[in-house]
Amino acid sequence: MLQTKHKTRLDYGRRVALVIDHIADNLDGDLSLERLSGIACFSPYHFHRIYRSIAGETVADTVRRLRLHRAAGELARSAYPIERIARRAGYGSVEAFTRAFGNGHGEPPGAFRARFTPFRPTENGDDIMLPVTVKDFDGVHLATYPHRGNYHDIGRCFDRLAAWGGARGLFSTPRRMIGLYYDDPGSVPEAELRSEAGLEVEPDMPLSDGMTLRHIPAGRIATILYKGPYTGLDEVYRQLYREWLPQSCEEVGDQPVFETYLNNPRDVPASELLTEVSLPLKG
Known part of the structure; x- marks a missing residue:
């Protein structure tokens, strides 16, 4: 029964x-x-x-x-x-x-x-930089749904993932929601952009058709904690890749950049959303 x-x-x-x-x-x-x-x-x-x-x-x-x-x-x-x-x-x-x-x-x-991104020029014309933190990541296994196209439309895959996890009672314990982003929107046509919506699971979790088990290994990452609507994340990537990375003396690792969503757009206004953007590093 x-x-x-x-x-x-x-x-x-x-x-x-x-x-x-x-x-x-x-x-x-x-x-x-x-x-x-x-x-x-x-x-x-x-x-x-x-x-x-x-x-x-x-x-x-x-x-x-x-x-x-x-x-x-x-x-x-x-x-x-x-x-x-x-x-x-x-x-x-x-x-x-x-x-x-x-x-x-x-x-x-x-x-x-008028100001959908919180990054405003200062009076001397310089950008306001968010701090970058280099730290150790503990690794995670994810059940993922693939998304192809504009990164801003990946939310539908997270909604499907939430329904999948809810039906299995997975949210009785805290689990990370993570997005994997494989391509540069400035270099790859929008229709060909590849990403995946992921939910933290045990490595032996049975998956449904169309899903993939991904593993982000433990290692060093550079992170920016961003507060605000997801439409402002483009500026975070600009700062991370164009401003911080060339001056950091760091080398990127062989894993895609990923975003960890620390709260839920169903529960808080977009202005209060917290997203940690993580760039895997070598070493």
Whole structure:
């Protein structure tokens, strides 16, 4: 009986992951109860309860969070009018969008657009540098889902990973969420960028189809602790590679750069997100 219940929960996790993929791919499309429950093959009378128990948030929360995340990217990387971005995010007025965006990101969209990254020039024109710490990393095994394309869109893979881990009860103990980033966005076409969303697991953890077990070995790393929305991470990489590394007398190791997410965008506004960017080093 216990084995049957376990298999049922794993199957529920797989079906909820299908819904999460559909939502991420169709933020402007059909997200009705009938459509989503049909994708998961759940009765519409029970779909919302099952989804919330597996995903850890309601469908409305997922849609709102992903639309606001897309809106933040458009504010930071496009010249679209705020009115257009508000409509795409599902808000009937700029005022409603401003309230929702402010609640999620800690500042109104206009202010976010003006200073979406916290790195501001000083009065003498120099950049404000965040401190780099060289330390020992303890190593970790990760269950990963691959992502191909714009790094800012990897969140959907982390949502799938959260559903997969939740169905297995993995979050009863603290586990690291880590993103692996293999390519330089300034050198590789966006469609070919390779990354992976990872969840800390035991090395013998059975994985589902499409997942890979990755091992980041113990060793020395150079890290920057960044506070703020994920759209500001590009500047962290610029400082780490262009400013710090050439002056450090360090050599990079044979592992990809990775990001450790120290809190959850479901729990805190984007302005309070903490991300540790880690560059593996030799020696």
